[in-house]
Structures are given as C-alpha cells and as structure tokens.
Amino acid sequence: xxxxxxxxxxxxxxxxxxxxxxxxxxxxxxxxxxxxxxxxxxxxxxxxxxxxxxxxxxxxxxxxxxxxxxxxxxxxxxxxxxxxxxxxxxxxxxxxxxxxxxxxxxxxxxxxxxxxxxxxxxxxxxxxxxxxxxxxxxxxxxxxxxxxxxxxxxxxxxxxxxxxxxxxxxxxxxxxxxxxxxxxxxxxxxxxxxxxxxxxxxxxxxxxxxxxxxxxxxxxxxxxxxxxxxxxxxxxxxxxxxxxxxxxxxxxxxxxxxxxxxxxxxxxxxxxxxxxxxxxxxxxxxxxxxxxxxxxxxxxxxxxxxxxxxxxxxxxxxxxxxxxxxxxxxxxxxxxxxxxxxxxx
Amino acid sequence: xxxxxxxxxxxxxxxxxxxxxxxxxxxxxxxxxxxxxxxxxxxxxxxxxxxxxxxxxxxxxxxxxxxxxxxxxxxxxxxxxxxxxxxxxxxxxxxxxxxxxxxxxxxxxxxxxxxxxxxxxxxxxxxxxxxxxxxxxxxxxxxxxxxxxxxxxxxxxxxxxxxxxxxxxxxxxxxxxxxxxxxxxxxxxxxxxxxxxxxxxxxxxxxxxxxxxxxxxxxxxxxxxxxxxxxxxxxxxxxxxxxxxxxxxxxxxxxxxxxxxxxxxxxxxxxxxxxxxxxxxxxxxxxxxxxxxxxxxxxxxxxxxx
Numbered sequence: 001x002x003x004x005x006x007x008x009x010x011x012x013x014x015x016x017x018x019x020x021x022x023x024x025x026x027x028x029x030x031x032x033x034x035x036x037x038x039x040x041x042x043x044x045x046x047x048x049x050x051x052x053x054x055x056x057x058x059x060x061x062x063x064x065x066x067x068x069x070x071x072x073x074x075x076x077x078x079x080x081x082x083x084x085x086x087x088x089x090x091x092x093x094x095x096x097x098x099x100x101x102x103x104x105x106x107x108x109x110x111x112x113x114x115x116x117x118x119x120x121x122x123x124x125x126x127x128x129x130x131x132x133x134x135x136x137x138x139x140x141x142x143x144x145x146x147x148x149x150x151x152x153x154x155x156x157x158x159x160x161x162x163x164x165x166x167x168x169x170x171x172x173x174x175x176x177x178x179x180x181x182x183x184x185x186x187x188x189x190x191x192x193x194x195x196x197x198x199x200x201x202x203x204x205x206x207x208x209x210x211x212x213x214x215x216x217x218x219x220x221x222x223x224x225x226x227x228x229x230x231x232x233x234x235x236x237x238x239x240x241x242x243x244x245x246x247x248x249x250x251x252x253x254x255x256x257x258x259x260x261x262x263x264x265x266x267x268x269x270x271x272x273x274x275x276x277x278x279x280x281x282x283x284x285x286x287x288x289x290x291x292x293x294x295x296x297x298x299x300x301x302x303x304x305x306x307x308x309x310x311x312x313x314x315x316x317x318x319x320x321x322x323x324x325x326x327x328x329x330x331x332x333x334x335x336x337x338x339x340x341x342x343x344x345x
Numbered sequence: 346x347x348x349x350x351x352x353x354x355x356x357x358x359x360x361x362x363x364x365x366x367x368x369x370x371x372x373x374x375x376x377x378x379x380x381x382x383x384x385x386x387x388x389x390x391x392x393x394x395x396x397x398x399x400x401x402x403x404x405x406x407x408x409x410x411x412x413x414x415x416x417x418x419x420x421x422x423x424x425x426x427x428x429x430x431x432x433x434x435x436x437x438x439x440x441x442x443x444x445x446x447x448x449x450x451x452x453x454x455x456x457x458x459x460x461x462x463x464x465x466x467x468x469x470x471x472x473x474x475x476x477x478x479x480x481x482x483x484x485x486x487x488x489x490x491x492x493x494x495x496x497x498x499x500x501x502x503x504x505x506x507x508x509x510x511x512x513x514x515x516x517x518x519x520x521x522x523x524x525x526x527x528x529x530x531x532x533x534x535x536x537x538x539x540x541x542x543x544x545x546x547x548x549x550x551x552x553x554x555x556x557x558x559x560x561x562x563x564x565x566x567x568x569x570x571x572x573x574x575x576x577x578x579x580x581x582x583x584x585x586x587x588x589x590x591x592x593x594x595x596x597x598x599x600x601x602x603x604x605x606x607x608x609x610x611x612x613x614x615x616x617x618x619x620x621x622x623x624x625x626x627x628x629x630x631x632x633x634x635x636x637x638x639x640x641x642x643x644x645x646x647x648x649x650x651x
Binding site for chain 1: 366367370371374378381382385386388389390392393395399407408411412460461462464465467468469472473474477480483487489490491492493494495496497498499500501502504517518520521522524525528553578581582584589600602604605608618619622623625626630633634637
C-alpha cells in the first residue's frame with residue numbers, strides 16, 4: 001500500500017521541476033525546490049484537514065464499534081448486566097464454541113448462503129433479460145426503464161407489507177387467484193409454512209415455500225439494480241461490432257453469445273460480488289416478511305433475535321463476527337478465482 | 346476476438362431452403378420482446394398498483410371481494426388516509442408525526458453528510474496527503490460491512506448511555522453509514538473537473554478553499570444534488586437502526602418503523618396501513634421521477650471504477 005501511494009504521487013500533477021537529480025541551473029534550483037516542498041506540505045495539511053471530519057465520524061461510529069463488537073464477542077455479556085460491562089471484562093472463547101457447535105447457527109448459515117446465491121442469480125438473470133429486451137430505442141422506453149427501477153427505490157417496509165398482503169392466506173390476491181382460477185384446494189401460507197408438498201408428474205416434492213418466497217422477493221427488489229448496470233454497459237458496446245456480425249450472417253442468439261456476452265462478463269462479475277455481499281448481509285427483507293420463521297432464519301435475523309429477544313449480547317456479537325468473516329473469505333476466494341480466469345482469457 | 350468463434354454454418358450460408366435459423370430467431374425474438382417487456386412491467390408495478398388500490402377501499406369490501414382489481418365509485422373511500430394521518434390522541438395512527446420525524450432525520454442526514462463529505466471527497470480526489478489510499482480503502486470497506494455487526498455495539502452503547510429514542514443519535518449513525526458511499530461518488534465526479542481550471546483560479550489569486558467553493562463545487566453540482574437525493578432516500582427508507590434505537594418511543598418513530606410496528610398489530614386494518622404505505626412511498630416515487638436522470642447517473646457513478 002505504501003509503495004502504491006508513492007506511485008500515486010506521479011499520477012497526480014506532474015512536477016514541473018524534478019525534486020531530485022542533478023540540477024544544472026544551480027542558482028534557481030534551491031529556491032524553487034523549497035517552494036515546491038512548502039506547497040507539498042501545505043497540500044498535505046489541507047488534505048488531512050478536509051478529510052478529518054469524515055474520518056472522525058467514521059472512526060467514532062464505525063471503527064470503534066467494530067472493535068467493541070470484537071471485544072463483546074469474547075465476553076459473556078447479557079442485556080441485564082450491560083451497564084457494568086466495559087472493555088476490561090474477562091475474555092473467553094465460550095461464545096464462539098457455543099455458536100459454532102449449535103445446529104441452529106449452522107442451519108442459519110446454510111439458509112443465508114442459499115438465499116444469497118439464488119437471490120443474486122435470479123436478480124442478475126432478470127436484470128439481464130430486462131436490459132436486453134429494452135436495448136433498442138422505441139417510444140416510451142424511457143418511462144418504462146424508469147418504472148422498472150421502482151422496486152429498488154421504494155421503501156422496503158412498504159414493499160414487504162404489500163407483498164405479505166398479496167400473499168395473505170385469508171384475503172390475499174394470490175391465494176384468491178389460485179383458488180378461484182387455478183383450482184387450489186386450500187390457500188397457501190407462503191410466508192409462514194416451511195414445506196409445501198407439490199405434485200409434479202405424479203411425484204410429490206416438498207418445496208421450502210417460505211424460503212422460495214423470500215428469494216423471489218429479493219429477486220424482485222434487486223433486479224432493477226442489475227438492470228441499471230447492464231443497461232449502462234450495453235450502451236457502451238460499439239454498434240459497429242453488432243453490425244459487422246449481422247452482415248456476416250450471425251443470428252441474434254449467436255450475436256449475443258459471441259459479441260455481447262464477452263462484453264458483459266466483467267460487469268456481471270462485479271454485480272455478482274456487490275449483490276452477493278448485500279444479500280448476504282440482508283436483514284430487513286426477511287425480518288419484515290417472515291420474522292425469520294418457517295425455515296427462513298438467516299444469520300442477520302438470528303443475531304437480532306439473540307440481541308433483543310434473548311438479550312445474549314456476547315453470542316449475538318460472535319455470530320455477527322462469524323458472518324462478517326465468512327463473507328470476507330467468500331469474497332476473497334471469488335476474487336482470486338475470477339482474477340485468475342481473467343488472466344487466462 | 347469473438348468473430349472467430351462464430352458458428353461456421355451460419356457464416357457460409359447461401360440462401361438455403363427450408364429452416365432458416367436467422368429468420369426463425371428474428372421472428373421469435375420479435376414476438377418474445379413485447380411479451381417480456383409487458384411481463385416485467387406487470388411484475389415491477391403491480392404491487393404498487395395494488396397498494397394504491399387497497400388504500401382506497403375499506404376493510405369490509407376487501408374481505409368480501411379480495412379478487413377485485415379495480416374500484417367502483419361507491420367503494421371509494423378516503424377515510425383510510427384520514428385515519429392513518431390523525432394523531433394518536435385523536436384516535437388515529439399518527440403518521441403525520443412519523444413523517445415529521447422521517448423528514449427531520451432524512452434532511453439532517455443529507456445536510457450533515459454533504460457538509461462533511463464535500464471537502465472530504467475534494468481532498469481524496471485532488472490533494473496528495475499522507476494515507477490517502479488507505480483512507481479510500483477504509484471508506485470502501487465500511488460500505489460493504491454487515492450492518493448487523495455494527496448494530497450490536499451501537500445497541501449496547503445507546504442502551505448504556507440511555508440515548509435510545511434519540512433522533513440525533515440516529516442521524517449520526519446514518520451519516521456514518523452513508524459518508525463512505527457519498528465520498529466515493531463525489532470523488533469520481535471531482536476527478537472529472539479539469540485541474541487546469543483550478544490552476545487558473547489559483548493563478549488568479551484564489552486560495553484553496555475559495556477554489557473549491559467557487560470553481561469545483563459549482564461544476565460538481567449535478568453530482569452533489571444526485572448524491573443528496575440518494576442519501577435522502579436511504580435515510581427515509583432505513584429500517585434496522587430505526588428499529589433498534591427508536592422502538593420504545595412512539596413519538597420518535599420514523600415512517601418505516603411506524604408502518605412495520607403497526608402492521609404487526611391486529612387492531613389496525615390492513616387498508617389503513619396501505620394508505621400509510623402509499624404515504625411513505627409517494628415522496629420517494631415523486632423524488633425519483635423528478636430527478637431520475639440525475640439519480641440514475643448517481644447510482645451507477647459510485648460503482649464504476651474511477
């Protein structure tokens with residue numbers, strides 16, 4: 001890092017007079033050099049001064065709490081004795097042993113991974129389809145594009161409330177439609193039922209319906225984000241490439257596979273990382289839809305439950321820490337793998 | 346790089362009789378495209394239509410006829426809005442107070458964040474100072490950090506000092522949450538302002554702050570405005586920290602928290618809460634469409650490599 005920051009100096013304003021090296025104009029050089037370094041010092045001071053307020057806020061409200069969270073994770077802290085705990089308690093690994101050996105945590109971790117993988121995949125898939133469908137200009141495209149972004153900008157509380165009303169077993173529109181049009185024999189409790197038996201070609205399959213529903217919600221809510229990025233990338237693909245392939249007789253699917261897809265891969269890779277991180281950390285959506293019930297308890301919701309309902313601060317901090325660590329590992333592994341692929345290509 | 350991989354049969358193709366893949370695909374996609382677009386529109390917009398629809402109905406009419414997709418004039422009912430906005434003391438749900446709180450929190454967050462991050466972003470993009478790289482890296486890491494991990498110590502701290510229920514504490518947490526992304530987007534924009542302009546100002550005798558204030562800031566105004574709108578939306582929509590810090594004090598609930606808390610109780614009719622949903626969603630939709638062009642640029646600017 002320090003080496004890089006030396007390099008960054010060069011990428012800035014090129015110094016008019018070199019700081020070192022033999023200078024032939026002996027008379028002019030010392031004064032100019034002194035002026036330059038005074039300017040540098042002034043610039044450094046101004047830079048630190050301007051960044052200081054932001055840095056202070058981030059240190060107070062982010063860095064210190066993180067350090068504190070780490071300290072809490074190694075202490076037996078409960079909500080009841082919260083006022084007596086400080087940084088100098090007795091440290092122990094008990095929380096981590098308790099957390100890592102409890103089946104509930106491992107289950108929640110697995111649910112988090114399934115939720116993130118499918119949520120991310122679906123969101124990017126739908127976003128890609130939307131971006132491709134709206135690629136060519138037509139009347140009203142602008143307003144359609146803008147309105148496709150609504151699920152992403154709308155308040156999450158309102159969105160989850162409408163979804164749970166739509167899916168309500170008593171008066172929800174989906175169940176009404178299923179029962180009167182599709183002929184379901186009874187309403188489906190999409191958000192509070194763990195397994196739904198579905199018969200397919202005579203086979204009875206158990207569908208984890210609540211989990212599938214929250215994944216669908218995640219896809220609905222975040223596909224606009226993928227759509228936005230992919231649209232921007234598609235616009236940057238030179239028209240001539242597509243044109244040339246068309247003249248050579250490439251069909252639309254071939255043009256997509258050989259012209260557009262290679263151009264989109266880097267964007268999709270970035271989107272995958274971003275969406276995966278956000279879905280992995282997501283608390284709001286699942287907490288508001290199911291409260292973590294019916295097999296949808298992800299780690300973030302479990303941390304919240306431990307903290308507020310059980311009042312077990314130490315265990316909550318330990319689980320949140322494990323969540324952050326696993327996320328960091330997954331992202332690192334992904335970047336390594338992907339980085340290598342790029343080199344090979 | 347890609348043309349070599351093309352299907353050979355497609356390339357060397359004199360007009361063949363019978364099945365023509367190109368014509369088939371063109372026709373297929375011509376049919377599929379409008380269908381896909383209409384489907385996407387329905388999926389994206391129908392929940393909002395349903396929200397607005399239910400907000401004008403009474404609970405009785407919803408229970409009697411859950412499948413109705415439009416509303417007849419005699420069903421049309423504005424009492425839900427009156428009920429949801431009226432203060433609790435007068436028998437309503439008190440959304441007007443939640444809206445005041447949310448507006449206060451969101452506007453303060455925007456102003457405070459911009460006040461702090463505009464100089465910060467300028468410094469990161471323009472000035473060489475010790476640790477510049479590290480500072481940028483720190484901000485980026487903060488952006489991707491699990492909020493729930495931060496929630497634990499903040500919850501402990503605010504409980505210890507008895508600050509739970511305080512909107513000021515919430516604002517500080519919000520500023521720290523959005524400062525990183527704000528600096529990141531603004532930095533990229535400042536970087537596009539030509540250095541020569543600033544040098545010209547410096548030669549004309551402007552000091553550093555004067556240059557920033559009179560030259561760089563006006564040029565970066567579109568980014569600043571879109572950034573402000575973006576922060577407003579984040580603060581208005583935020584749920585987790587509002588839940589953690591404000592839940593015991595109904596007078597300081599924000600709209601998001603208010604809606605989620607009331608939807609958990611059975612006493613408040615669904616259609617009244619739908620009116621509440623419309624009330625909290627409408628400002629965001631209006632803001633979004635009013636500033637869509639600016640905002641879309643702002644949303645992507647943060648993630649593109651600068």
